[in-house]
Each structure stands twice: as C-alpha cells, then as structure tokens.
Amino acid sequence: MTPFAIAGIQMHIAAHNNIDAIRHRVDLLMHLYPWVQMIVLSELAPFGPLLEHAQELPGPAEEPFQALARKHRVWMCTGSMFERCEGAIYNTSSVINPDGEVVGRHRKVFPFFPFESGVTPGEDFLLFDVPDVGRFAVLICFDMWFPETTRTVTAMGAEVILHPVLTHTIDRDVELSMAQANAAMFQCYVFDINGLGAGGNGQSCVVDPSGRYLHKSLTNEEFIPIEIDLDVVRRQRETGMRGLGQTLKSFRDRRVDLTVYDRNRWNHPYLDTLGKLVKPCQGSVAAAGTPGLRNKGEA
Structure with missing residues (x-):
C-alpha cells in the first residue's frame, strides 16, 4: 500500500473574507482527525466569489494558509482565489507544503464564461509530487468539463486530482457524473470539493480510480477525511479499470492523431x-x- 490521507472541507462561504472561519475549521479538523496529511478547500473559499476581493500573489493572502500548513504539518490546497496580476484577474489555486512553502499555483484554464466574465484564462497546468507518495494535479471547477484537461495532467503522471468547485446551480448533478467519469476514464482519485452559501450548494464527492464513489456529501457543513491508496491507481492503470479497459495505454498507442485542439490543422465551421x-x-x-x-x- 501507499496510503495518504486527504480531507476536503465543505463549509459555508460568505462573499467576503473567510480566513478566520477557515482557520477555525482547519484547527478543528486536525483536532478530530490528526492523521490527515492534506486539506482541500472549495473554489474561491478564502475571499468569496466577488472580483473586488482579488489578491496579489505571492502576497499576504497566502500567509494564513502557509501558517496553517506549518502548524499542522499538512499540505494545503487553498481552493482558489481571484488573483490580480498586471491588470488581469485570474482564478488561482495555491498548493502549500507542510513547511509552509508555496510549491505551485494553478490558474483556471476554463473560466465559466460567460458567467465568470472579467477573469482571464490560465495557460499552464500544475502538477506536484508528494515525496514517497505520488503525483497530484489541480483542476478548478469548469476545467473538468473539458476531458482534455484531465487527459493532459494524467498523461503527465497525475494520480490524484484535487478539484475545488463553486457550484450553486442546477447542474450540480451533472458535475458529479463528470467527476465519476473522469476518475474512471483516467484511473485516478478525484476530490471534488464544493462550498455552501455564496460558495455553492455542497454535494462534494470523492471518487476512486474505478469510478466508485468513496463519499458523497449532502448540503450541510462537513469534514471529508479519507485515506486513499496510490497503489490502487497504479494497479488499475496496469490491468485496466476494474480489470477491463486500459484507457491510458490505449490512448498512448492510438493510431489516430487527434487534431481537434490544433487551430492550424482542424477546421471548425460547425462551431x-x-x-x-x-x-x-x-x-x-x-x-x-x-x-x-x-x-x-x-x-
């Protein structure tokens, strides 16, 4: 086994600074479940969903999370926050290691246009290694509606996808199906963590590499501490999802060159x-x- 304990926090999010509320819940979580090694928050949890609260990164906005990571010796995924940079605003997730160091940031590649107007898309993906455990990636909310994003990070070796979301709309049931489908298609764990109030309608979920739900939340505040086994990912990818389709190897060995994302080679008159x-x-x-x-x- 290669065990690793991750906890999502599904909590009420206000449309302003939520840092104190997050700090209180992280302290309580670690008191109740001291074996947790990584904490994942929901999309825009720190400062809510208003662009006026955009922060500069690196900067003071990350410091409370760095302090929490050092205090509890855990990895922290901040969910995300609006980042102000050189006149643009991004939807950015920071990942912090147990020493309080920011190991990387992911800017949402697919903002929820036209509803997330004013946000600039990111252009890169974040992958990071937890020593002696495995490789992780972050995708934010609408990113996962495009399977090419999950394909990109899993083709780069990601075994766990941290997926902070902010969904308060009637398509949450569809998002849950997508989390399950992505986990199955790419044989990875998916931690899909939603907020409450201004942060979403809850119903967070965790899915294993065979597409089975390990947990599905309701619409109340909840800690979601789950120990995963990275060897399950490796075995599923070796022998196939539930011993059946070996999709990552089949994609690697494909005979068709898929050009749909190549603007210079693919004509798209229908779109x-x-x-x-x-x-x-x-x-x-x-x-x-x-x-x-x-x-x-x-x-």
Whole structure:
C-alpha cells in the first residue's frame, strides 16, 4: 500500500473574507482527525466569489494558509482565489507544503464564461509530487468539463486530482457524473470539493480510480477525511479499470492523431455557427446555424 490521507472541507462561504472561519475549521479538523496529511478547500473559499476581493500573489493572502500548513504539518490546497496580476484577474489555486512553502499555483484554464466574465484564462497546468507518495494535479471547477484537461495532467503522471468547485446551480448533478467519469476514464482519485452559501450548494464527492464513489456529501457543513491508496491507481492503470479497459495505454498507442485542439490543422465551421459566447436573454430566439437570428440586445 501507499496510503495518504486527504480531507476536503465543505463549509459555508460568505462573499467576503473567510480566513478566520477557515482557520477555525482547519484547527478543528486536525483536532478530530490528526492523521490527515492534506486539506482541500472549495473554489474561491478564502475571499468569496466577488472580483473586488482579488489578491496579489505571492502576497499576504497566502500567509494564513502557509501558517496553517506549518502548524499542522499538512499540505494545503487553498481552493482558489481571484488573483490580480498586471491588470488581469485570474482564478488561482495555491498548493502549500507542510513547511509552509508555496510549491505551485494553478490558474483556471476554463473560466465559466460567460458567467465568470472579467477573469482571464490560465495557460499552464500544475502538477506536484508528494515525496514517497505520488503525483497530484489541480483542476478548478469548469476545467473538468473539458476531458482534455484531465487527459493532459494524467498523461503527465497525475494520480490524484484535487478539484475545488463553486457550484450553486442546477447542474450540480451533472458535475458529479463528470467527476465519476473522469476518475474512471483516467484511473485516478478525484476530490471534488464544493462550498455552501455564496460558495455553492455542497454535494462534494470523492471518487476512486474505478469510478466508485468513496463519499458523497449532502448540503450541510462537513469534514471529508479519507485515506486513499496510490497503489490502487497504479494497479488499475496496469490491468485496466476494474480489470477491463486500459484507457491510458490505449490512448498512448492510438493510431489516430487527434487534431481537434490544433487551430492550424482542424477546421471548425460547425462551431462557428453557434454564435457568440454570451449570456442568453429573456425571449432568446438565437438558434445554431440559423442566419439572421440572435439574442435580444446582441449587436
């Protein structure tokens, strides 16, 4: 076995500074479950979902989490916070090791456009190694709606995906299915941690490399401490998901060169018929492929 204990925190998030509330819950979590080695918060948990609370990174915004990591000798995934950098705003997750060092940051590659307007997409992926344990990656919320993101990080060796989300919408059931599907497709653990209140409608989940739920939360505050075994990932990838499809090796040995993301090699006239990436308006009549029709108010 290669055991490692990770705890998600599903908690009420206000639309302002939540640092003290997070500190209280981390201290309580570690009092109750001192065997936990990594803590994962939900998307935008530290300062809420308003762009006006964007922070500069590196900077003081990370310091409370660095102190908590040192105090409890745990890895910390801050969920994410809006980062202000050179006139742009990113949705950024920081990962901190037990020495309180920031080992990396992931900027959300797919902001939830058009609803997350004003946020600039990131361009890189974050992978980090926990010594003698395994390789981890961070994807933020809408990132996982695009399987190419999970394929990218697992092709780089990620065995556990930390997936902070902020979902308060009626598609949460679909997101849970996606977390399960990604875990199965790529034989990895997925820690999908949502918030409450301004931070989401809860229903966090943890899925194992065979696509089975290890835990599904309801809509109350909850600590989710789970010990995983990285050897399960390695065995599933060697012999196949539940002893069946060996998808990572099948992708490696593919005979078809998939060009869908290569803008220079792939023609996408159908996608061009779908119209602009804007919020629908009342009485919207726009239809894909219908010339002359558009949303009310669209120039």
